[in-house]
Amino acid sequence: MTLSGACECGAATYTVEESALHVYACHCLNCQTRSGSAFAEHAVVPGGAFDCTGASVEYERIANGMHFTEVFCETCHTRLYNRNSLLPDMIFLRAGKLEKSQHLQPIAHIWTSRKQPWLLPPEAIPSFPQSPSPEEFGAAVQAAMERGTQ
Ligand SMILES: [Zn+2]
Ligand SMILES: [Zn+2]
Numbered sequence: 001m002t003l004s005g006a007c008e009c010g011a012a013t014y015t016v017e018e019s020a021l022h023v024y025a026c027h028c029l030n031c032q033t034r035s036g037s038a039f040a041e042h043a044v045v046p047g048g049a050f051d052c053t054g055a056s057v058e059y060e061r062i063a064n065g066m067h068f069t070e071v072f073c074e075t076c077h078t079r080l081y082n083r084n085s086l087l088p089d090m091i092f093l094r095a096g097k098l099e100k101s102q103h104l105q106p107i108a109h110i111w112t113s114r115k116q117p118w119l120l121p122p123e124a125i126p127s128f129p130q131s132p133s134p135e136e137f138g139a140a141v142q143a144a145m146e147r148g149t150q
Pocket of ligand 2: 029
């Protein structure tokens with residue numbers, strides 16, 4: 001199934017293959033600062049399963065030794081997605097902008113060592129005090145598939 005998403009003003013839209021999408025919540029301080037919220041709800045998807053149309057602007061930044069390309073709607077400056085130099089074939093979306101986002105369950109909570117103390121992730125969902133290894137993230141994907149939530 002294809003899910004669509006859009007920026008706040010609607011000038012930039014995108015589609016993504018739901019079966020290729022993995023949603024996770026990141027509680028790191030960078031995500032708290034950049035979002036101005038308690039955590040960021042990310043969705044990672046291979047570039048081939050993602051399509052974006054509409055005028056956008058890009059800017060580059062370097063953080064934690066990685067090079068990030070951030071893409072925003074040209075008109076309303078909603079952050080659409082980003083790419084990074086570590087996983088250049090992957091697209092990182094903000095999951096809250098997808099239609100039916102209430103049906104997308106995070107498969108993992110990461111950087112819970114920095115989470116807000118009032119926020120208690122569900123015990124059934126894998127959580128990691130920092131970034132999981134690729135193998136640990138893969139196991140979380142597998143666990144979500146077995147629960148039928150991915
Ligand atoms: Zn816009
Ligand atoms: Zn983060």
